Amino acid sequence: MKRLFVQGSSFCDIDCDYCFVRGRNDKARLSLDYLHDVYRIINNSETDVEIVWHMGEPLVLGFNFFKKVLEYIPVSEHIRHRIVTNGLLLNDDWLSFLADNCISLTISSDGPIEVHDRYRTSRKEAGTFEVVHKNLCRSIKKGVCDSVLCTITKESLSKAAQIYEYFSSVGVEYLGFNVERQLDSPEIQVLSLEKFDSLELFWKDLYEAWEKDSYSLFIREFYRTLSALNSDECPLQPDELKSNYNYSLSKNGDLYKYIPQIAGSDSLVSSPFFVGNVKNLNSFEETSELPVYSEMLNSQRLCSEKCDFYRFCGGAFVLEKLVENGMLNSTSTAACERQVIQLAKVVSRKHG
Amino acid sequence: MKDTSRIITSSQRGTVKEKEYLPEHILEAMTSSLEGKFTKKQIDNIKQKTLDGFGMSTV
Ligand code: SF4
Numbered sequence: 001m002k003r004l005f006v007q008g009s010s011f012c013d014i015d016c017d018y019c020f021v022r023g024r025n026d027k028a029r030l031s032l033d034y035l036h037d038v039y040r041i042i043n044n045s046e047t048d049v050e051i052v053w054h055m056g057e058p059l060v061l062g063f064n065f066f067k068k069v070l071e072y073i074p075v076s077e078h079i080r081h082r083i084v085t086n087g088l089l090l091n092d093d094w095l096s097f098l099a100d101n102c103i104s105l106t107i108s109s110d111g112p113i114e115v116h117d118r119y120r121t122s123r124k125e126a127g128t129f130e131v132v133h134k135n136l137c138r139s140i141k142k143g144v145c146d147s148v149l150c151t152i153t154k155e156s157l158s159k160a161a162q163i164y165e166y167f168s169s170v171g172v173e174y175l176g177f178n179v180e181r182q183l184d185s186p187e188i189q190v191l192s193l194e195k196f197d198s199l200e201l202f203w204k205d206l207y208e209a210w211e212k213d214s215y216s217l218f219i220r221e222f223y224r225t226l227s228a229l230n231s232d233e234c235p236l237q238p239d240e241l242k243s244n245y246n247y248s249l250s251k252n253g254d255l256y257k258y259i260p261q262i263a264g265s266d267s268l269v270s271s272p273f274f275v276g277n278v279k280n281l282n283s284f285e286e287t288s289e290l291p292v293y294s295e296m297l298n299s300q301r302l303c304s305e306k307c308d309f310y311r312f313c314g315g316a317f318v319l320e321k322l323v324e325n326g327m328l329n330s331t332s333t334a335a336c337e338r339q340v341i342q343l344a345k346v347v348s349r350k351h352g
Numbered sequence: 353m354k355d356t357s358r359i360i361t362s363s364q365r366g367t368v369k370e371k372e373y374l375p376e377h378i379l380e381a382m383t384s385s386l387e388g389k390f391t392k393k394q395i396d397n398i399k400q401k402t403l404d405g406f407g408m409s410t411v
Contacts, residue, residue, distance in 0.1 A: 229375050235403050
């Protein structure tokens with residue numbers, strides 16, 4: 001199995017402060033010719049592929065674009081498509097189209113209106129909650145949306161219970177929390193969390209809301225942390241560190257490896273991950289490991305030696321290490337602290 | 353309707369007290385929340401993907 005992240009366009013119909021994608025105003029789109037090349041590469045490769053449309057709002061590409069996508073790269077036993085969306089454009093026609101073509105949906109929502117509308121706003125700073133909420137409920141009811149991603153911002157810190165209650169009430173099946181993090185320069189992303197903001201209280205409140213609800217929601221972060229707590233060895237295998245697993249295609253046909261977000265991120269940081277243009281490639285397998293891969297594995301080794309929380313992480317956060325620490329061979333990023341260490345401390349205390 | 357069938361009931365607590373809060377039970381409880389919506393194979397995939405996907409916070 002491989003995963004190919006595709007940036008159909010970097011354009012987005014809204015402008016969330018914390019978004020890392022460059023060119024959110026740029027309406028240029030991926031040429032359909034490149035899809036022809038992508039299909040050739042997939043067909044010449046040996047494993048199944050999940051294509052994830054992301055890094056910009058995929059639905060702004062429109063119906064006709066995705067109809068063409070399915071002509072060029074049809075869903076099959078070996079190929080699946082997933083769209084990661086802000087949920088704003090999901091009308092009945094879209095939902096039927098996605099359901100009919102077995103395209104899965106991941107929707108971004110930050111929870112109840114007072115949290116969601118703080119940062120997920122239009123260019124005119126108008127909130128998007130009302131529309132996203134309505135569309136999220138419809139997508140779940142229709143069985144098209146199987147996962148929701150919630151970004152934790154400063155606004156979320158004191159509202160974990162309300163956030164839990166919200167997602168539980170709309171019937172979300174799989175919930176993942178991403179802590180806001182620096183993946184590009186401050187000109188591209190404006191984060192609300194400050195250096196010393198801690199998430200311990202947030203994780204504790206969230207855990208207690210979940211506990212009170214008999215652990216009814218499948219929460220990605222708790223599943224990982226509890227699995228680690230329950231295992232003798234680290235059960236986590238960060239997929240960005242797997243050989244030839246993640247690929248990422250930018251709208252100009254350039255293919256990158258390992259880190260999904262890299263095609264939509266800073267070109268200076270992304271160059272070591274550049275594989276080539278899809279026009280010049282024949283299969284995923286022909287692309288040998290890039291020199292940066294051994295550095296990534298060294299960095300993982302350093303994590304296993306130096307970090308007391310390795311078991312809860314597996315030595316991930318490659319892009320964060322590069323952006324925050326300026327080098328791969330390092331540990332301790334803000335993401336480590338907030339997404340792994342503070343969470344592990346809270347969950348361990350609960351079971352200590 | 354929440355499926356709490358895998359949660360230890362209060363009448364069972366006396367016998368498995370020390371295991372009551374072991375993560376294994378919670379892992380089962382959270383997995384049972386997916387039952388009925390996904391097949392067993394899909395749930396296994398979801399679990400594996402969750403453990404594999406750490407670096408990839410996008411899906
Ligand atoms: S939390 Fe950070 S330092 Fe610790 S293992 Fe993960 S990436 Fe490495």
